[in-house]
Amino acid sequence: MLIRYLSQIGKYFLMWKEIFNKPTKWSVMKGLIFKEIDDLIIGSLGIVAFISFFVGGVVAIQTALNLTNPLIPKYLIGYATRQSIILEFAPTFISIIMAGKVGSFITSSIGTMRVTEQIDALEVMGVNSLNYLVFPKLIALLLYPFVIGISMFLGIFGGFIASVYGGFGNSSDFIDGLQIDFIPFHITYAFIKTLIFALLLATIPSFHGYFMKGGALEVGKASTVSFVWTSVTIILMNYILTQLLLT
Amino acid sequence: MIEVKNVEKSFGGTKVLKGVSTVFETGKTNLIIGQSGSGKTVLLKSLLGIHTPEVGTISFDGRIYSDLTPDEKRELRTEIGMVFQGSALFDSMTVAENVGFPLKMFTNNSKSETKDRVDFVLKRVNLIDAHHKLPSEISGGMQKRVAIARAIVNNPKYLFCDEPNSGLDPNTSILIDNLIKEITEEYNITTVINSHDMNSVMEIGENILFLKNGLKAWQGTKEEIFRTDNEAIVEFVYSSNLFKKVREAYLKG
Numbered sequence: 001m002l003i004r005y006l007s008q009i010g011k012y013f014l015m016w017k018e019i020f021n022k023p024t025k026w027s028v029m030k031g032l033i034f035k036e037i038d039d040l041i042i043g044s045l046g047i048v049a050f051i052s053f054f055v056g057g058v059v060a061i062q063t064a065l066n067l068t069n070p071l072i073p074k075y076l077i078g079y080a081t082r083q084s085i086i087l088e089f090a091p092t093f094i095s096i097i098m099a100g101k102v103g104s105f106i107t108s109s110i111g112t113m114r115v116t117e118q119i120d121a122l123e124v125m126g127v128n129s130l131n132y133l134v135f136p137k138l139i140a141l142l143l144y145p146f147v148i149g150i151s152m153f154l155g156i157f158g159g160f161i162a163s164v165y166g167g168f169g170n171s172s173d174f175i176d177g178l179q180i181d182f183i184p185f186h187i188t189y190a191f192i193k194t195l196i197f198a199l200l201l202a203t204i205p206s207f208h209g210y211f212m213k214g215g216a217l218e219v220g221k222a223s224t225v226s227f228v229w230t231s232v233t234i235i236l237m238n239y240i241l242t243q244l245l246l247t
Numbered sequence: 248m249i250e251v252k253n254v255e256k257s258f259g260g261t262k263v264l265k266g267v268s269t270v271f272e273t274g275k276t277n278l279i280i281g282q283s284g285s286g287k288t289v290l291l292k293s294l295l296g297i298h299t300p301e302v303g304t305i306s307f308d309g310r311i312y313s314d315l316t317p318d319e320k321r322e323l324r325t326e327i328g329m330v331f332q333g334s335a336l337f338d339s340m341t342v343a344e345n346v347g348f349p350l351k352m353f354t355n356n357s358k359s360e361t362k363d364r365v366d367f368v369l370k371r372v373n374l375i376d377a378h379h380k381l382p383s384e385i386s387g388g389m390q391k392r393v394a395i396a397r398a399i400v401n402n403p404k405y406l407f408c409d410e411p412n413s414g415l416d417p418n419t420s421i422l423i424d425n426l427i428k429e430i431t432e433e434y435n436i437t438t439v440i441n442s443h444d445m446n447s448v449m450e451i452g453e454n455i456l457f458l459k460n461g462l463k464a465w466q467g468t469k470e471e472i473f474r475t476d477n478e479a480i481v482e483f484v485y486s487s488n489l490f491k492k493v494r495e496a497y498l499k500g
Contacts, residue, residue: 117335124295126324
């Protein structure tokens with residue numbers, strides 16, 4: 001069992017090496033990168049915006065409902081919303097959602113290509129299939145921090161709307177809360193995490209799709225396994241990065 | 248010419264190819280036939296470099312595959328056209344994009360040159376009207392023809408076909424067989440076809456390799472199949488009453 005896991009981890013790192021080997025012609029790669037940006041980044045904006053806005057609202061409401069002591073200032077709603085959204089919700093929670101949305105898409109599309117011999121066709125033609133299929137995804141997901149930036153903005157905006165229009169506090173209290181004790185490094189920390197999660201989001205689902213064996217049923221299974229492993233790795237990396245960067 | 252010398256290949260302790268030696272000639276339609284599990288697909292995948300034999304060599308016009316550097320292997324692969332059993336067309340690309348793919352990847356042709364070449368090969372396989380269709384919008388027979396067009400668009404020296412007739416009706420099968428044979432002669436390429444279809448064997452089999460239990464059990468032409476006394480091939484080919492009668496009629500003259 002352990003040997004199997006270790007062998008899979010080794011295979012994953014060897015895949016990384018192969019992704020950069022024998023690059024595809026730039027004129028072809030350019031088109032592939034734009035297509036992946038459209039599929040993986042632009043295509044995810046809607047769901048990320050929707051979730052961020054409403055979860056931001058819920059964070060603000062729950063914070064407000066827990067502030068029963070009149071000595072605790074109202075600006076704490078804005079402060080708590082900002083900290084929750086920037087430090088954890090946007091980079092980590094959204095990445096778990098992306099592991100489901102983008103990760104499953106990557107695994108199933110590459111897995112289907114494996115099942116229908118399209119990857120064999122690329123290899124027989126002399127194309128480095130890992131570079132052709134995974135490299136554009138990797139580059140496209142380097143734009144993932146922009147998605148998280150939008151998520152941060154909309155999460156805080158959702159919190160503002162819920163707090164002010166829900167009658168939990170006024171706008172100046174909320175804005176004061178956003179500004180108080182602001183540590184710019186927290187933004188850097190969040191984007192470092194995001195960038196590392198982006199690399200995981202591109203490569204772990206690709207690995208599960210590329211090396212899958214079997215038919216249509218196995219494509220479904222590979223998507224599920226890929227989601228589980230991407231989520232587990234994101235959570236572990238989140239812990240390690242937090243320990244390294246914030247302590 | 249492709250020369251296979253004493254090739255052995257095992258999977259999980261089971262020896263699938265047990266020392267196969269043969270020659271696939273240029274300008275001829277070479278067929279590999281045999282029962283399921285006889286090693287046909289493993290031999291074809293070994294020729295393609297997808298499987299690496301443990302013993303033996305495969306040489307392409309004198310170039311021994313296992314001795315080539317990775318770059319030389321990739322270079323050699325650009326000389327290979329392959330028609331997969333399920334066609335293996337890229338489902339996100341149109342017919343024209345599928346056919347033009349090898350040109351886009353491996354040549355510096357201008358857009359108009361690529362378009363002209365794609366038009367030419369699509370015309371050659373009688374699919375000039377299917378340019379903008381997606382693979383999912385065309386029939387199985389048309390998909391096979393697109394796969395053949397994609398395989399020959401870059402003027403390959405070697406053409407491999409894995410069960411090109413599987414899932415096709417008899418008329419379309421004959422069309423595909425004849426198309427492969429014509430292309431082989433026209434471009435003087437080395438064609439290797441993996442087939443179960445005895446109609447194909449009798450139609451286009453110029454050099455037939457019969458595998459049984461991972462070994463070469465017989466090799467010859469379609470005419471020789473009628474006259475051979477080799478029990479293994481007779482048992483395999485004449486398992487249907489129709490072919491038995493055809494053979495009897497042939498032997499009676």
